[in-house]
Amino acid sequence: MADQIFDLKEISFEEYKTSALLEDYLEKNGFAVERGIGGLPTAFRAVFENGTGGISIGLLCEYDALKALGHGCAHHMQGPGILGAACALKECFRDASRPYKLVVYGTPGEETSGGKKAMIKNGCFQDIDIALMIHGGNSTQTDVKSMALISAHVIYHGVTSHAAISPEKGRSALDAMILTFNGTEFLREHLKDDTRIHYTVTSVPGSANAVPATAEADFDLRSYNSIYLNEIIRRFENVVKGACIMTDTQYEIQYGERFESKVPARKLNQVIMANAELVNAPTIRPSREKTGSTDFGNVTFLVPGTCLRIAFVDEGTPSHSQAFIDAGKSHAAHDAIVCAAKIIAMSAYDLISTPSLAEDVKAEFLQNKKQMED
Numbered sequence: 001m002a003d004q005i006f007d008l009k010e011i012s013f014e015e016y017k018t019s020a021l022l023e024d025y026l027e028k029n030g031f032a033v034e035r036g037i038g039g040l041p042t043a044f045r046a047v048f049e050n051g052t053g054g055i056s057i058g059l060l061c062e063y064d065a066l067k068a069l070g071h072g073c074a075h076h077m078q079g080p081g082i083l084g085a086a087c088a089l090k091e092c093f094r095d096a097s098r099p100y101k102l103v104v105y106g107t108p109g110e111e112t113s114g115g116k117k118a119m120i121k122n123g124c125f126q127d128i129d130i131a132l133m134i135h136g137g138n139s140t141q142t143d144v145k146s147m148a149l150i151s152a153h154v155i156y157h158g159v160t161s162h163a164a165i166s167p168e169k170g171r172s173a174l175d176a177m178i179l180t181f182n183g184t185e186f187l188r189e190h191l192k193d194d195t196r197i198h199y200t201v202t203s204v205p206g207s208a209n210a211v212p213a214t215a216e217a218d219f220d221l222r223s224y225n226s227i228y229l230n231e232i233i234r235r236f237e238n239v240v241k242g243a244c245i246m247t248d249t250q251y252e253i254q255y256g257e258r259f260e261s262k263v264p265a266r267k268l269n270q271v272i273m274a275n276a277e278l279v280n281a282p283t284i285r286p287s288r289e290k291t292g293s294t295d296f297g298n299v300t301f302l303v304p305g306t307c308l309r310i311a312f313v314d315e316g317t318p319s320h321s322q323a324f325i326d327a328g329k330s331h332a333a334h335d336a337i338v339c340a341a342k343i344i345a346m347s348a349y350d351l352i353s354t355p356s357l358a359e360d361v362k363a364e365f366l367q368n369k370k371q372m373e374d
Contacts (some may be wrong), residue, residue, distance in 0.1 A: 001021065001022075001025070001079070001080040001328050002076050002077050002079075002080045002084070002329075002337055004021060004098070004327045004334065005018050005021065005071070005075075005076040005079060005197070006070070006071050006076040006329055008065075009065040009070040009071055010063075010064065010065055010114075011064055011065050011067045012067075012108060012110070012111050012112040012115070012272070013040065013042060013108055013109045013112070013115065014042070015042040015063050015064055015065075015122050015292040016041070016042055018042075018063045018079070018128070018242075018274040019035075019042040019043070019063065019106050019108065021079075021241050021256070022044070022061070022063070022079045023035055023044050023046070023106070024157060025083055025225055025294065026046040026083060026086070026087075026096055026104060027046075027093070028136055028347065029083075029087045029338045030048060030088070030090065031046035031048050031086070031090075031102075031104065031251060032046065032048070033045070033046045034046075034127055034257060035291065036122070037119070037122070037123045037124060037279075037290075038118060038119030038121075038122040038124045039098060039118055039119075039121075040108055040109070040115055040117075040118060040119065040306070041361045042106070042108040042109075043105075043106055043108055043119055044104075044106040045089045045102050045103065045104070045105055045106075045124070046103070046104040046106075047101065047102065047104075048086070048090050048101070048102045049099075049100075049101045049102075050090075050093065050094060050095075050096075050100050050101075051099030051100070052096065052099055053099050054099030054100040054101060054102050054352065055101070055129050055131055055351060055355070056100070056102075056127055056128045056130075056132070056351055057100065057101070057128065057132065057351060057352070058082050058102040058103050058105060058125060058127075058128030058129075058131040058299075058303070058305070059082045059085060059086050059102060059103070059104045059105070059133075059344065060082070060104075060107055060116075060131055060133045060296070060299065060305075060309055060347075061077045061078040061079040061081070061082040061083075061104070061106060061107065061133065061134070062078050062079075062104065062107055062108070062110040062135075062216065063076065063078060063079050063108065063135075063283075064108055064109055064111050065076050065111070066110075066111055066112060066320060067111075067296050068248065069320065069325070070325055070328075071325065071328050072319065072320045072321060072324045072326065073111065073288070073319045073320055073324065073326075074135065074136025074137070074312070074319065074324055074333075074347075075110070075111075075341070076183045077134065077136045077310075077312070077333060077336065077337050077372070078133070078134050078135065078136075078209070079335045080337050080341075081134040081310070081336075081340040081341045081344065082102070082104060082133075082344065083123050083341075083343075084105050084337065084338065084340075084341030085309060085340075085341040085342075085343075085344035085345040085348065086102050086345075088341065088342075088345045089102060089345045089348055089349060092345075092354075093349060093352065094132075094148050095188065095353075098352055098353055100196050100348075100352040101127075102263065102281075102348070103120070103127055103226050104296075105124065105215070105302050107119065107205075107295075108325060110294070110295055112250075112296075113257055114257065114259060114295030115295065116295035116298055116299055117257050117259070117295050117297060117298050120298055120302070122192075122320035124243060125299055125302060125303065126141075126168045127303075128303060128305060129302070129305055129358065129362065130268065130303060130304050130305060130358065130361060130362075131296075131299050131300060131305030131306075132305065132306065132307075132308070132344055132347065132348065133296060133305070133306075133307040133308070134273075134307065134308050134310060134311060134314050134341075135307050135308070135309050135310070136309070136313075136324075136333065136336060137240060137286070137307060137309035137310065137311060137313075137314060137319070138283070138311060138313050138314060138315050138318075139265055139283045139285040139307050139311050139315060140276050140281040140282055140283055140285065140308075140310050140311045140318045141246070141273070141284070141285045141286065141287055141288055141314045142264065142269040142272050142273060142287045142288070142306050142307065142308060142309065143182055143262065143287065143288050143291045143306065143307055143309070144262075144288065144289045144290070144372055145224045145261065145262055145264060145271070145290050145291070145299060146224070146259075146261055146290075146291045146292065146293060146296070146297040146300075147196070147223065147259070147261060147263040147290075147291070147292055147293045147297075148185035148222060148223050148225065148226040148229040148258070148259060148260050148261035148293070149220060149221070149222045149223045149225070149229075149258070149293040149296065150157060150187045150220075150221050150229065150233065150255055150256065150258045150259070151218065151219065151220050151221075151254055151255070151256035152218070152219040152221065152253050152254070152256070152257075152296075153202070153216065153218050153221075153235070153252070153256070154177070154216065154219065154240055154251055154253050154254075155214065155215075155216050155219050155252045156172060156173035156176040156177050156214065156215045156216070156217075156249055156250070156251050156252065157213070157214060157250040157251065157252075158170065158171040158172050158173035158174075158176065158211065158212060158214070158215075158247070158250075158358040159171040159210050159211070159213060159249075160206070160210055160212065160213035161210070161211045161361075162208055162210065162237070162272040163208070165207045165208070166210070167211060169211075169250045170211025171210050171211070171212055171213050171247060171249050172212055172247060172249070173204075173212045173215040173247075173249055174197075174204055174212040174215045175247045176215070176244050176246075176247040176249040177201070177204075177215040177216075177217050177243075177248075177252065177373055179242075179246055179247065180199075180239055180240050180243040180319070181199060181217075181240065183239035183240075183242060183243055184197055184199060184219070184236070184250050185345075187235060187239055189233060190196060191235075192223070192225075193223035194223060194224040194225070194290075195222065195223050195228075195232060196220070196221075196222040196223070197219065197221055197224075197232075197236070198219070198220045198291060199217055199218065199219045199220070199346060200217065200218050201215075201216075201217055202209060202216045202217055202218050203216040204216075218252060219236070221233060221236055222293065223261065224261050224290060225256075225261055225351070225352045225372050226260045226261040226297075226372070227372045227373050228372070229319040230232070233342075235298070237253065240253065241324065245368070248277060250280075256316065258298075259262045259293040259294065259295060259297055259298060260283065260293055260297045260298045261297055261301060261372075262291075262296070262297045262300045262301065262305075263300055263301055263304070263365055263368050263369045263372070264368050265300065265304045265306050265364065265368075266303070266363065266364065267308050267360055267361050267364045268304055268306045268361045268364075269270075269287055270277070271347050271350055271351065271357065271361075272343060272344075272347050274341060275342075275343045275346040275347050275350070276308070276343050277317075278346065279339055279342050279343060279346075281311070281339050281343065282310075282312075282332075282335075282336070282339070283315060285313035288309075298304070301369075303365070304361050304362055304364070304365035308343055308344060310336045310337075310339060310340040310343075311326045311336065312327055312335075312336035313332070341369055
């Protein structure tokens with residue numbers, strides 16, 4: 001199945017054949033499947049319940065390829081790994097005294113705008129207690145934090161005039177933009193260390209002898225704490241406003257969709273990695289304390305969750321690379337899928353069969369989220 005998905009290499013929100021392949025398999029194996037959920041034609045939800053009133057385990061998978069590159073991020077491995085875990089657990093664990101629900105979510109479009117954000121807005125993931133996911137990588141490990149991110153497109157409006165004959169009549173949108181860049185640099189000194197701000201010029205029309213009436217710039221604001229990101233946004237807006245006051249210009253800010261930060265789930269990571277040890281997973285390494293931005297962060301900001309990274313390439317091999325593509329249909333990739341399915345199934349079994357463990361995971365999640373607010 002992974003090889004089929006690899007060859008399809010369907011890009012974000014166009015994963016029609018891939019999602020159908022996963023949906024059909026789940027349906028044939030006794031899951032109740034809903035197709036085209038969350039406002040996305042290639043998203044799905046598949047449910048199996050053993051009794052009623054038990055813990056609900058969310059098993060999430062991505063399956064979009066990179067445009068012009070194919071499966072250079074190993075998303076073709078995720079669906080088969082998650083399906084393997086879900087079906088194994090369903091067949092092997094029928095204890096009536098331990099009710100549980102498995103909810104497999106197909107989540108398209110991770111490589112671009114992040115389909116999970118749209119799915120959350122449309123009511124998805126409200127039915128799970130804990131979220132688990134798989135991702136191919138160069139080490140077997142889990143992540144602790146991811147970066148909250150919001151993009152801002154700023155349009156500055158000034159007044160044009162002849163720069164030599166009547167500069168006093170002009171109000172430079174370019175000056176406002178440059179002052180925003182300078183103010184952003186001064187702002188950096190007074191933000192927490194785990195903050196990132198990037199910017200670039202997107203448009204400055206006109207010639208050098210005319211005061212620019214418009215200018216446009218893009219900014220990315222990031223933090224490992226979603227709640228602290230709100231403070232960064234407030235202060236960034238003050239910088240933009242101040243730059244425009246100084247230049248007697250106007251501005252508008254257009255924000256993009258927001259990626260939330262992952263709430264650390266160390267106890268859940270310990271469950272995952274203990275099972276990785278049991279199955280002798282390849283290239284086991286400590287958790288990655290910090291990663292970039294992902295729409296899985298939006299899910300794990302709502303419920304405790306983690307992603308198992310399973311090794312199938314040499315250490316140091318970056319994702320989104322030709323090396324990832326070359327290894328995509330290798331024996332190592334096939335073995336990694338089976339290994340990951342075992343780890344996820346065993347971890348879900350632990351959470352279902354030991355209710356106190358699941359409660360500890362939830363309690364730590366609430367505590368860590370509260371600490372983010374302090």
